[in-house]
Amino acid sequence: MFFDTKSSAFEIESLPAGFGARIHGLDLSQALSPEVVASIQQAIDHFAVLVFAQQMLDDGAQIRFARYFGEMEASRATVAVEKHRLAHPQLNDISNLNEAGTILAVDDRRRMFNLGNRLWHSDSSFKVKPAKYSFLHAREIPSQGGETEFCDTRLAYEALGTKEGNALMPLICEHSLLFSRAQLGFSGFTEEEQLRFAPVRQRLVRRHQPTGRVCLFLSSHIGGIEGMPRPEALMLIRDLIEAATRPDRVYQHRWSCFDLVMWDNRATMHRGRAYNDQFERRDMRRVTIAGEVSSLDEAIC
Ligand code: OGA
Ligand code: MN
Numbered sequence: 001m002f003f004d005t006k007s008s009a010f011e012i013e014s015l016p017a018g019f020g021a022r023i024h025g026l027d028l029s030q031a032l033s034p035e036v037v038a039s040i041q042q043a044i045d046h047f048a049v050l051v052f053a054q055q056m057l058d059d060g061a062q063i064r065f066a067r068y069f070g071e072m073e074a075s076r077a078t079v080a081v082e083k084h085r086l087a088h089p090q091l092n093d094i095s096n097l098n099e100a101g102t103i104l105a106v107d108d109r110r111r112m113f114n115l116g117n118r119l120w121h122s123d124s125s126f127k128v129k130p131a132k133y134s135f136l137h138a139r140e141i142p143s144q145g146g147e148t149e150f151c152d153t154r155l156a157y158e159a160l161g162t163k164e165g166n167a168l169m170p171l172i173c174e175h176s177l178l179f180s181r182a183q184l185g186f187s188g189f190t191e192e193e194q195l196r197f198a199p200v201r202q203r204l205v206r207r208h209q210p211t212g213r214v215c216l217f218l219s220s221h222i223g224g225i226e227g228m229p230r231p232e233a234l235m236l237i238r239d240l241i242e243a244a245t246r247p248d249r250v251y252q253h254r255w256s257c258f259d260l261v262m263w264d265n266r267a268t269m270h271r272g273r274a275y276n277d278q279f280e281r282r283d284m285r286r287v288t289i290a291g292e293v294s295s296l297d298e299a300i301c
Contacts, residue, residue, distance in 0.1 A: 003046045009036045012043055017251040019152035019268075020049035028055045028065045028260060037068045044069075044133070045210035048267040049150045049251060055260045057137055059088050059285065062260070066135045066287040073124060073131060073288045077177060077197075081110065086285065094136065094284040096277040106278060109188070116180045117272045119220035120151070120241050122265045123288055126175040126221045128200050131265045133289040138255045140283035145275030150251045153215040154208055154267050156244035165205070168216070169300055172226045173237070174199040179223030199223060206298040208267045215267050217295050218244060244269065255284075266291070 003012075011024040021043060026036070044050055057065065066072065072090045083099040096104050096111065104111040124131035136148070157165060176199040178189060189197070204225070206217045218241050225233035252273075253261055263270060275282060 003043075009033075009039050012047075014047065015049070015051075015251050017150075017152070017249060018155055019047055020051070020150060020251045021047040022051045022053070024053075026052060028052055029057055029061045032065075032068060041069065044262060044264055048152050048154070049253075049261065049263045051253065052260045052262070053256060054258050055137065056258055057260065059086065059091055062135060062137050062285065063088065063091070063287050065260075066133070066289055069133050070289040070292075073127075073290045077124065077126075090287065092286040092288065094272075094286050095140075096282050103278065103281065111277070112184075112186050113181065115184055116177070116186070116220070118274065119180055119183060120218070120245055120269045120271045121180060121221055122153075122217065122219045122269050123286075124265070124291075125202060125217065125219035126177050126197060126200055127291075128294055129291045130202065130217075130295065131288045132291045133262060133264055135260060135262050135287045135289075137260045137285050138257055138283075139285060140281050141255045141257055142275040142277075142280035142282050144280075145273055146255065146280075146282050147273040148253045148255070148261065148270055149245075149273065150253070150263060150268050150270045151245045151249050152268055153218055153244060154211070154213040155249060156218070156240070157205065157214050157216045159243065159249075165214070168240075169205045171204040171228075172201050172296070173204050173217070173222045173233075174224040174226070175202050175219060175221040176200070176223055177221060180220040182223070183220060201226070201294075201296060203295040203298060205300055206266070206295040207300055208264075209293075209298065210264075211267075213267075214300055216240060216244060217266075218269055241269070 010026045013022040085099045177197040
């Protein structure tokens, strides 16, 4: 699909997997003009993943940049934590560090919970109004591993045959953080957490509003499909995720310190990759912009 990269206030270099781009020539710590914000908006609508290298942002600057694109999600989705490492209540701690800044112990509950980020997912798909954009900034990275991978769920839909795509259209999935964690054998949720993470309903096929393209709303948070036996539903989701994330359809981001990656959760899935998290530090921080609608309101017809 054609995208006019020349009209932008910055340089756009598209990435090889058929989506995603690297943006050159912007300093996100500075205030941005409405024209530049509009150009970034156009680019994210089209490419779904944008990489901005060498961005010297502190928490405040990261939040300020994200806020050009909407309202932040009201709360972070974590297991109960006595004291958070990051002061700002809307900054998600994507690290292997505790509140004292030291590496989480091997059996720490937060470490077990965070392993769920290594399953393919779309952020906050378990919320009634799932997330729109995520902004992940690298403050400290391991020497090996710890990449983040992305796939484009519009391309995933478009790769299906018409018949298969049509058959998926009416399906409604149940999403919960409890389901993704259960896949890894993590089940020690308190009653309060079980209530907080009760399943929500989302369409399997939705329309990506900015482009009008149809996408699969896939996520490892899916634990069932309405009206379908559970094993059949989970097998279908597994097959769809496998096809969506075929190696030639994936962009793997190998982090450099101070990279900022922005993605559209409505049109992508992502996952973190393993690293030696008992010996190396990885300090990543995420700001999430809330979606405005439920996918139930994004039916194709
Ligand atoms: C996230 C996430 C994966 C990673 O920040 O939402 O899933 O590579 N991160 O840390
Ligand atoms: Mn995530």
